[in-house]
Amino acid sequence: MRILIVEDEKSLASEIKQFLEKEEYNIDLAYTGNEASELIAVNPYDFILLDIGLPDYNGLDLIKEAKEYQSEAYFIVITARGELEDKIKGFDLGADDYLPKPFSLLELLSRIQAITRRKFGQKMSIIEFGNFSLDTTKRHLHYKNQGIDLTKKEYKLFSYLVLNKNRVLDRLQLTEHIWGEFFEDDYDSNYIDVHIKNIRKKLSKFDDTNRIKTVRGIGYKFEME
Numbered sequence: 001m002r003i004l005i006v007e008d009e010k011s012l013a014s015e016i017k018q019f020l021e022k023e024e025y026n027i028d029l030a031y032t033g034n035e036a037s038e039l040i041a042v043n044p045y046d047f048i049l050l051d052i053g054l055p056d057y058n059g060l061d062l063i064k065e066a067k068e069y070q071s072e073a074y075f076i077v078i079t080a081r082g083e084l085e086d087k088i089k090g091f092d093l094g095a096d097d098y099l100p101k102p103f104s105l106l107e108l109l110s111r112i113q114a115i116t117r118r119k120f121g122q123k124m125s126i127i128e129f130g131n132f133s134l135d136t137t138k139r140h141l142h143y144k145n146q147g148i149d150l151t152k153k154e155y156k157l158f159s160y161l162v163l164n165k166n167r168v169l170d171r172l173q174l175t176e177h178i179w180g181e182f183f184e185d186d187y188d189s190n191y192i193d194v195h196i197k198n199i200r201k202k203l204s205k206f207d208d209t210n211r212i213k214t215v216r217g218i219g220y221k222f223e224m225e
Helices: 010-021 031-040 059-069 086-091 105-121 152-163 173-177 191-204
Strands: 001-008 025-028 045-049 076-078 097-100 128-129 132-135 140-143 147-149 212-213 219-222
Touching: 001 010, 001 031, 010 025, 010 105, 025 031, 031 045, 031 059, 031 191, 045 059, 045 105, 059 086, 059 128, 076 105, 076 219, 097 173, 152 173, 152 191, 152 219, 173 191, 173 219, 191 212, 191 219
Parallel strands: 001 025, 001 045, 045 076, 076 097
Antiparallel strands: 128 132, 132 140, 140 147, 212 219
């Protein structure tokens, strides 16, 4: 998942970035509203973490502007302001959550995960299919009680397919999700195909049901009963 952090306090922005990158999120940083506006106009984001009190921009105005480009993005307002009026305005403009400073990075992660589950219609962090279970919080895949060893990129790819169950995802979507950016040189590569092949091979050791379907000329789909 790709996240944009809009925060003028550079030390805090860097701390959030390093923490979320360790959790395998792809992160972009903007220290001003103008930088954020430029990034939002050209890049797709799953989440935008936004400080209202920017030096050159009213953060509430940036939410309104961002909604025009990022209709599917989720917004978490991170700010030192605690006034009820600001919270109400933020929610009215489409903010999904509000996190006042100072806050725990673990709490921020928990809120991102909770919103992600709601986004994909998951009430619980564990998704079961057959005898498999995918824990999206601990980022583990199990068959019955036995863990399945996936690489970080394999997990990101597989969990994204599972969360988007029964939906066809093209190679561009999958590439952007794993690498955070799309490079023309990579479009004709077989990165995605190689990862899918490896995932299928690992799953087939436990169950020969092939749930990852190839959609010829487009991409892949995870079929859930």
